[in-house]
Every structure is written in C-alpha cells, then in structure tokens.
Amino acid sequence: MLKKSYIQLFWAMLVLSVSGCTAESTEGYVYYINFKPEADAMWQELAEKYTEQTGTQVKVVTAASGTYTDTLTVAMNKTMVPTLFVVNGVQSLANWEDYCYDLRDSKLTDDLESEDFCMYGKNGALEAIGYCYECYGLIVNKSLLKKSGHDISEINNFASLRSVAEDIHSRSGELGFDAFTSSGLDSSSSWRFSGHLAALPLFYEFGEAGICSQPAEITGKYLGLYRNVWDLYINNSAVLPTALNTATGNMAEEEFGSGKAVFYQNGSWEYNSLTNAETFAMNPDDLAMIPIYCGAEGEENAGLCSGTENYWAVNSKADQKSIDATIAFLDWVVTSEEGRKMMSDSFGATPFKDSLPFVNIFISDADRLREEGKYTVTWDFIYTPNTDTWRAGVVSALQSYSAGTEDWGKVENAFVNGWSYQYKTEHCILN
Amino acid sequence: MNTVIKNKGVRRAVMLRSPIFILPAFICFVISFVIPFLLGLYLSFCKFNIPRDAHWVGFANYSAAFSDPGFWSAFGNSLMFMIASVVCINVPAFFIAYFLSEKINGVGLFRTAFFIPNLIGGVVLGYIWSMLFDGILNYFGTYLTASPVYGLWGIVILVAWQQIGYMMIIYIAGFKSVPTDMLEAAEVDGVTKAQKLFRIILPNMISTISVCIFLTLTNSLKMFDQNLALTGGAPIETLENGMQVKTTELLALNIYTTYNINANWHGAAQAKAVIFFLLTAILAGTQLYLTGRFGQKPKKRVRAKEGAAKQ
Numbered sequence: 001m002l003k004k005s006y007i008q009l010f011w012a013m014l015v016l017s018v019s020g021c022t023a024e025s026t027e028g029y030v031y032y033i034n035f036k037p038e039a040d041a042m043w044q045e046l047a048e049k050y051t052e053q054t055g056t057q058v059k060v061v062t063a064a065s066g067t068y069t070d071t072l073t074v075a076m077n078k079t080m081v082p083t084l085f086v087v088n089g090v091q092s093l094a095n096w097e098d099y100c101y102d103l104r105d106s107k108l109t110d111d112l113e114s115e116d117f118c119m120y121g122k123n124g125a126l127e128a129i130g131y132c133y134e135c136y137g138l139i140v141n142k143s144l145l146k147k148s149g150h151d152i153s154e155i156n157n158f159a160s161l162r163s164v165a166e167d168i169h170s171r172s173g174e175l176g177f178d179a180f181t182s183s184g185l186d187s188s189s190s191w192r193f194s195g196h197l198a199a200l201p202l203f204y205e206f207g208e209a210g211i212c213s214q215p216a217e218i219t220g221k222y223l224g225l226y227r228n229v230w231d232l233y234i235n236n237s238a239v240l241p242t243a244l245n246t247a248t249g250n251m252a253e254e255e256f257g258s259g260k261a262v263f264y265q266n267g268s269w270e271y272n273s274l275t276n277a278e279t280f281a282m283n284p285d286d287l288a289m290i291p292i293y294c295g296a297e298g299e300e301n302a303g304l305c306s307g308t309e310n311y312w313a314v315n316s317k318a319d320q321k322s323i324d325a326t327i328a329f330l331d332w333v334v335t336s337e338e339g340r341k342m343m344s345d346s347f348g349a350t351p352f353k354d355s356l357p358f359v360n361i362f363i364s365d366a367d368r369l370r371e372e373g374k375y376t377v378t379w380d381f382i383y384t385p386n387t388d389t390w391r392a393g394v395v396s397a398l399q400s401y402s403a404g405t406e407d408w409g410k411v412e413n414a415f416v417n418g419w420s421y422q423y424k425t426e427h428c429i430l431n
Numbered sequence: 432m433n434t435v436i437k438n439k440g441v442r443r444a445v446m447l448r449s450p451i452f453i454l455p456a457f458i459c460f461v462i463s464f465v466i467p468f469l470l471g472l473y474l475s476f477c478k479f480n481i482p483r484d485a486h487w488v489g490f491a492n493y494s495a496a497f498s499d500p501g502f503w504s505a506f507g508n509s510l511m512f513m514i515a516s517v518v519c520i521n522v523p524a525f526f527i528a529y530f531l532s533e534k535i536n537g538v539g540l541f542r543t544a545f546f547i548p549n550l551i552g553g554v555v556l557g558y559i560w561s562m563l564f565d566g567i568l569n570y571f572g573t574y575l576t577a578s579p580v581y582g583l584w585g586i587v588i589l590v591a592w593q594q595i596g597y598m599m600i601i602y603i604a605g606f607k608s609v610p611t612d613m614l615e616a617a618e619v620d621g622v623t624k625a626q627k628l629f630r631i632i633l634p635n636m637i638s639t640i641s642v643c644i645f646l647t648l649t650n651s652l653k654m655f656d657q658n659l660a661l662t663g664g665a666p667i668e669t670l671e672n673g674m675q676v677k678t679t680e681l682l683a684l685n686i687y688t689t690y691n692i693n694a695n696w697h698g699a700a701q702a703k704a705v706i707f708f709l710l711t712a713i714l715a716g717t718q719l720y721l722t723g724r725f726g727q728k729p730k731k732r733v734r735a736k737e738g739a740a741k742q
Binding site for chain 1: 480572574
C-alpha cells in the first residue's frame with residue numbers, strides 16, 4: 001500500500017514538473033536584461049506604463065555592475081528567455097551572434113535618424129542597434145585654467161597642451177591645483193586608458209590603412225602618440241607614477257570635482273555627476289571638453305571621440321510573438337512621449353528621429369566641433385579582440401612602465417602582439 | 432554504535448518509511464551537487480556559450496587547457512602557495528595554541544583576537560590588504576603587483592593572517608584532548624618542556640594536526656576570493672607571441688579568467704575545472720589515507736602495550 005503511494009506521489013510530481021516546464025505563454029512578452037544599473041528605476045517605471053497601456057507583460061532585470069555577461073548567460077539558459085539584451089562591441093556581438101534577430105525589416109529601422117550606430121553581421125543582417133551615443137575627451141575646468149593664466153583657446157594641438165600642462169604642474173604648489181587628475185590604473189579607472197586612450201593610435205592606424213572592421217593584426221605605428229599622452233598625464237599630476245596601480249576612478253573624479261586639477265580624461269556621462277548639486281555642483285559654464293591631442297599630424301582639425309558601446313539586440317531564440325512584442329515595445333520607447341523623455345533623461349543623445357533635446361555641455365561641444373568641420377575620432381577600441389584580457393595585459397605593462405621597472409617596449413608588446421594573439425583566441429584559430 | 436532491530440515487522444516498517452526522512456536531504460544533494468557535477472563533466476567535452484546549446488567536441492577542451500601556459504603557471508603557483516601556506520599557517524597556529532593553552536591572564540581575549548580575522552570575507556580582506564601592502568611598498572617606490580614575488584607572498588601573508596586563528600582553535604581543542612594523567616606522569620618523571628611537547632603532546636595530536644593540514648591544503652587549493660581581490664593575477668607577462676601569463680594567478684582564478692576570455696573558452700574552463708576536481712580529490716584521498724594510517728599507530732601501540740601488560 002505504502003509502495004503504491006510512493007509510486008503515485010512520484011508520478012504526480014513528474015506530471016507537475018513536466019507541465020510546469022512546458023508551460024508557454026500564449027501571448028508574447030518582453031523581457032529585457034538591462035546593462036545600466038543607473039537607469040534601472042526609469043526602465044521599471046516605463047515597463048509598468050507600457051503594460052498598463054497595452055497589456056503586454058514587460059519584465060526588466062538589471063545586472064549588477066560588472067556582472068552583465070553572467071546575468072545574461074544564466075537568463076538565456078532558463079525556460080523564459082530574455083527577448084531583449086545589450087551587446088557592447090564586436091566581441092560581445094561575436095559571442096551572441098547566434099542569438100541576434102535580424103532587425104533589417106523591422107519598424108525600428110524607420111525610427112532611426114542615423115544608421116552610424118548599427119552593427120551588422122553575416123550577410124548584412126542588422127544584428128544590433130546603438131540606442132545612445134556618447135563622447136569623450138579632455139574635460140577642462142575653464143575657471144582654473146584662467147586662474148593659471150591660460151585660456152582654452154590657446155590649446156589646439158599636443159604641443160600647446162603640453163606647454164600649458166607643464167606650466168601648471170611646475171607652479172602647482174603656488175596655484176593649489178595641478179594639471180591632470182590621477183591616471184589611476186585600478187580597474188575602476190584603467191579602462192579610460194586601455195580602452196578610450198588606446199582608441200587614438202588605433203584610429204590613426206586604421207584610418208591610414210583603410211580598416212573598418214576588426215583586423216587580425218595591428219602594427220602599432222602610432223603608439224608613439226599614445227606614449228606622448230600617457231607621459232604627459234603621469235608626469236603632470238599630483239599622484240606619483242608608482243602609486244597609480246591603486247588610484248581609482250572615484251579619486252580622479254573627486255580631484256577634478258573639487259578643483260584640484262584642470263584636465264580630466266573622461267566622457268559625456270560624467271556631466272550629471274560633475275554638475276549635480278548633490279555631488280560636485282560644478283558650474284556648467286566652467287566646463288568644456290576638448291579633443292585628446294596626442295601629436296598626430298593635422299590634429300588641429302580633430303573633434304571629440306564619439307561613438308557608443310550600448311546596442312540593443314533582440315533574441316532570435318525567443319518565440320516569434322515575443323520577438324514582435326519586443327520590437328513593438330522598442331518602437332514605443334523611441335516614439336512615445338514617456339519613452340522619449342526617459343531616453344533623453346537617462347541617455348542624452350540618441351540616434352532616433354523623435355529624440356528630445358537634452359542638456360549636456362560635452363555632447364554640445366562634440367556637435368559644435370563636428371559642425372565646424374572637425375573630424376570625429378571614432379571608437380575603434382570596439383574592435384579589440386577579447387577586450388578584457390587584452391586590456392588587462394596593456395594595463396599591467398603600463399603599470400610597470402610608469403613605475404620605471406620596465407621600458408615602453410613592454411607596452412608595445414602587450415598592445416601589438418597581445419592583439420594578434422587575442423584575435424586568434426577569439427576566432428578559434430588556436431583551438 | 433549500530434542499533435539492530437530484531438523484530439521483523441518493525442524493521443520492515445522502518446525500511447519502508449526511511450525514504451521519507453532521507454528524501455529531502457537526498458534531493459538537495461542531487462540538485463546541488465550531483466546534477467551540476469555531471470553537467471559540468473559533460474560540458475567539459477562540449478563547446479558552448481550557454482549550457483542549453485552545448486555541442487560535443489570530444490577532448491578539444493582538454494587539449495586547449497593543457498596547452499595553455501597560463502594553466503601550468505597557475506598550477507605551479509598553486510603548488511608553491513599550498514606548501515607555503517601549510518607551513519605559514521600551521522606552525523604559528525600550533526605554537527599560539529600551545530601558549531594559549533597555558534593558564535595565563537587574558538587567554539580568552541587573545542583567542543578571540545586571533546580568531547576574528549577568520550570572520551572577515553575574503554574579498555574585503557583582499558582589498559584591505561592590498562591597500563596596506565601598497566601603502567608600505569609605495570614608501571619604497573614600488574607596489575604589490577610590481578613583482579610576482581611580492582604578489583604571491585602577499586597572498587600567503589593575507590591567508591596566514593586570516594586562517595591562523597581558525598586553526599589555533601582546532602589545535603587548542605587538540606591540546607585539551609591530550610590525557611592529563613600522561614602529562615602529570617611525565618612531569619613527575621621530570622621531562623623538560625621540549626620533551627613534553629615532542630614526546631607526549633605531538634604524538635597525541637597527530638589526528639588534530641592531520642585535520643588542520645587537510646583543511647589548509649584544501650583551502651589553499653580552492654583559494655579564489657583573496658587572489659582575485661589582492662592581485663587579480665597581476666603582474667601579467669605578455670610573451671613575445673602575445674600570449675599572456677598571469678604570474679600570481681592560482682588555479683581557481685585561472686579557471687574563472689579562462690571562462691571569461693570569450694564563449695570559445697567556456698568549454699576549456701570547464702575542462703580545467705574537472706582537472707582541478709581530480710587533483711583535489713586525489714590530494715584529499717591521499718591525505719585521508721595517510722592520516723588513517725598514521726592516526727591509528729598510537730592506538731595500535733597502546734593496544735599492544737595493554738596486551739603485554741595483561742600477559
């Protein structure tokens with residue numbers, strides 16, 4: 001009798017578990033794995049509004065900082081798969097290429113003002129759409145610059161930048177501030193140099209060679225420009241080069257925000273933090289962004305570095321109803337009043353036709369320079385193979401070089417040979 | 432002690448109902464250990480981005496794992512680290528426990544103070560110690576990750592500081608279990624302190640020492656958090672062909688970083704994890720076997736002596 005009960009219990013559990021696993025939604029749903037923790041509250045609010053208006057279920061899960069890939073991988077392995085996720089470069093796209101739905105014939109393409117921020121895959125499939133764009137360069141505290149007896153108009157190339165920076169650094173004791181913020185090589189800050197600054201030599205090399213996709217090898221022809229800037233940064237700041245490995249991103253931000261340095265290499269995303277009354281409350285009129293002058297020929301005509309690392313991709317493994325629901329949701333986000341406001345407040349500049357105006361001095365500077373006919377330095381670091389691994393090698397070499405324990409050759413080796421090796425591992429040429 | 436149920440009816444009833452009591456723990460064990468282990472074993476022979484889409488590639492992942500110089504470097508580092516930490520943790524822990532087993536003032540306070548580091552999380556400790564080390568080394572114009580020697584010894588010092596207190600507690604329990612009549616008899620016979628320690632206390636504490644060495648060995652092999660937070664494997668040496676070797680990376684961290692290279696390396700990381708498991712299992716098995724052999728010797732001797740006395 002008891003044995004019979006066990007068997008009945010077993011079958012009941014089996015039937016329940018199987019029916020639970022195979023339960024499918026009869027209507028499409030939207031499930032977004034959000035990349036930016038700072039925008040989580042706004043996405044949740046927007047999702048709720050959309051569900052109220054249309055009845056479509058929208059679930060937004062935000063990955064904690066630095067755990068996006070892990071969160072996405074786990075979610076993709078579940079029964080209810082995400083329908084919308086973020087890829088942030090060529091490598092990320094390569095990892096998730098099989099999961100990217102071709103958006104070429106979707107309504108989203110009609111919403112785009114520019115296709116400059118789209119990523120295409122095999123056979124020209126539109127696999128990911130950049131949903132915001134940003135710029136980076138040297139953020140300048142114009143007020144401090146004036147106090148040091150200089151003006152922003154006198155800086156238009158590397159020589160003039162160096163002259164101003166070295167003058168400020170030599171008088172830092174008397175002025176009470178230094179030229180550059182600390183160039184921290186802690187992981188919270190090193191991406192500014194192994195990613196953003198590294199884009200400069202890549203941009204000039206790729207431009208000269210006509211490269212517009214990920215190359216298997218690089219020559220490092222313009223690494224001298226990279227060295228120019230790096231030497232300028234570390235020799236004209238208050239922090240000793242040997243202490244850079246523990247200097248963090250927050251330290252640099254605090255140095256700039258509290259008026260201890262004139263120049264700060266960072267991007268348009270810093271605008272809110274620098275001007276917000278609850279953080280640094282800097283006067284927007286005191287701020288400007290100039291190009292990172294590195295000594296390239298004709299750099300007087302350089303603009304800011306503009307691009308994006310934020311691309312939406314729709315999961316091709318989701319059922320068609322959910323794919324359609326997701327595209328409809330995205331269309332609503334970039335065309336509805338509520339959606340456009342959220343996009344403008346959270347991300348600033350977006351490449352959609354109906355995007356709302358926004359206030360960000362740095363993006364305005366990028367637009368102004370572009371209108372003046374200056375060339376845009378594109379984000380060529382997005383082509384980096386095995387981004388994190390390659391960058392870690394470059395950062396380690398920069399640390400040794402800065403501390404004086406190794407020469408510049410080590411940085412060149414990590415940069416150039418590291419690239420070709422990581423390319424091979426990324427494309428399975430080694431294994 | 433085994434309880435034997437002689438009544439057949441009662442025994443049958445117990446046998447039939449026993450699954451009800453075993454089942455919850457068994458289900459948890461299967462879900463948490465058996466299924467992930469078997470899945471991991473299967474995935475080590477597959478190429479996959481997410482486990483659902485895995486496809487069989489045979490031994491390719493094992494080949495990639497064995498041909499990765501970073502893996503061998505991490506293997507060597509783990510071996511060195513294991514030896515260093517066994518010595519640097521157990522020797523001080525034993526002597527601290529020896530002194531704190533004596534009747535001295537403030538024993539409780541000292542024991543608590545030594546044990547507290549064990550309550551702090553590995554990542555927190557890693558970041559705090561990296562600041563401490565760098566604060567000192569910056570004074571001399573260098574930094575923790577400037578050299579693998581600094582980095583690896585940094586991890587040893589950190590882990591010793593963290594685990595000495597824990598092992599000390601086990602050793603104190605060991606000291607307490609040494610028969611007092613034996614100690615008193617030795618004192619009456621006029622042994623020196625060194626003789627008492629090496630001839631009486633140590634032989635009686637073999638099983639305690641084995642437990643502590645076993646724990647230190649397995650903790651050293653599994654070391655991850657502190658390694659990640661303190662050095663992250665740096666400094667990184669980029670070889671002339673562009674291949675990277677993280678010179679302070681231990682095995683567990685190497686598996687993690689391999690997984691994060693890109694989707695093509697998920698299988699190789701899984702293969703490394705299986706190798707890691709085998710290594711740990713062999714080491715733990717050997718250690719347990721040796722402990723069993725040496726741990727029984729004193730008992731055998733005592734029995735033999737008892738037998739001789741009876742005769």
